[in-house]
Amino acid sequence: xxxDLFSNQAAAYxxxxxxxxxxxxxxxxxxxxxxxxxxDCATGNGQAAAVLAGPFREVEAIDISQGQLDNAVQLPxxxxxxxxxxxxxxxNDHFDLITMAQAFHWMDSTRFCTEMNRVGxxxxxxxxxxxxxxxxxxxxxxxxxxxxxxxxxxxxWEPERQHVENDYANLAWDFSEIETARFTASFRWSRSxxxxxxxxxxxxxxxxxxxxxxxxxxxxxxxxxxxxxEQLVDVHFPIFLKAGRVEK
Numbered sequence: 001x002x003x004d005l006f007s008n009q010a011a012a013y014x015x016x017x018x019x020x021x022x023x024x025x026x027x028x029x030x031x032x033x034x035x036x037x038x039x040d041c042a043t044g045n046g047q048a049a050a051v052l053a054g055p056f057r058e059v060e061a062i063d064i065s066q067g068q069l070d071n072a073v074q075l076p077x078x079x080x081x082x083x084x085x086x087x088x089x090x091x092n093d094h095f096d097l098i099t100m101a102q103a104f105h106w107m108d109s110t111r112f113c114t115e116m117n118r119v120g121x122x123x124x125x126x127x128x129x130x131x132x133x134x135x136x137x138x139x140x141x142x143x144x145x146x147x148x149x150x151x152x153x154x155x156x157w158e159p160e161r162q163h164v165e166n167d168y169a170n171l172a173w174d175f176s177e178i179e180t181a182r183f184t185a186s187f188r189w190s191r192s193x194x195x196x197x198x199x200x201x202x203x204x205x206x207x208x209x210x211x212x213x214x215x216x217x218x219x220x221x222x223x224x225x226x227x228x229x230e231q232l233v234d235v236h237f238p239i240f241l242k243a244g245r246v247e248k
Contacts, residue, residue: 020051037095039060046080097127098116178243
């Protein structure tokens with residue numbers, strides 16, 4: 001069953017979480033046969049739904065967190081619903097494209113596949129993707145980030161995080177014509193933006209719940225010693241995508 005780990009920091013999530021590159025959406029649209037309805041599962045702040053609202057007549061977007069939906073992008077042809085991806089309110093054979101960004105590892109993958117095969121039309125494209133650990137050009141900064149990720153917050157990551165690291169290899173994916181692809185999301189971020197991103201981690205939030213203070217403070221000073229806040233660094237997020245088609 002999907003976990004709600006992001007309601008408490010929904011506003012920060014909307015502000016600091018990386019967006020996805022145009023090449024990723026172009027890849028999806030080249031493979032989606034129809035343009036009538038799209039479903040964005042675990043939509044969060046609606047960033048993927050907002051992009052899909054351009055080429056699709058209707059977009060349905062679901063999330064288990066009302067807090068996330070309260071911070072979501074509002075467009076006339078996007079309808080938001082509080083719903084789990086494993087059990088949705090939609091009719092059979094309804095969608096041409098189904099997406100899930102940065103969330104498949106939290107799902108019951110078997111139930112998700114069953115539900116998407118129900119609500120997707122025959123031949124509908126189903127795609128899930130996730131970005132991995134970010135890197136910058138300065139190896140000193142990379143070393144700091146890696147220590148924060150593994151050493152400071154490492155014990156606080158949920159076990160599902162392993163599915164991101166191994167490209168969803170151990171999750172059910174009951175679709176036909178399976179394809180995979182890789183992309184990179186790149187940004188020029190200030191130090192405060194990088195720290196803001198660290199604050200949205202589920203492991204950071206678990207640390208706060210257990211210790212009553214944020215672990216981000218432990219990396220603030222070392223990071224400040226490497227670059228000033230007004231300085232921008234290029235941050236790169238590798239993205240892995242897995243897709244397949246509904247087969248009735």
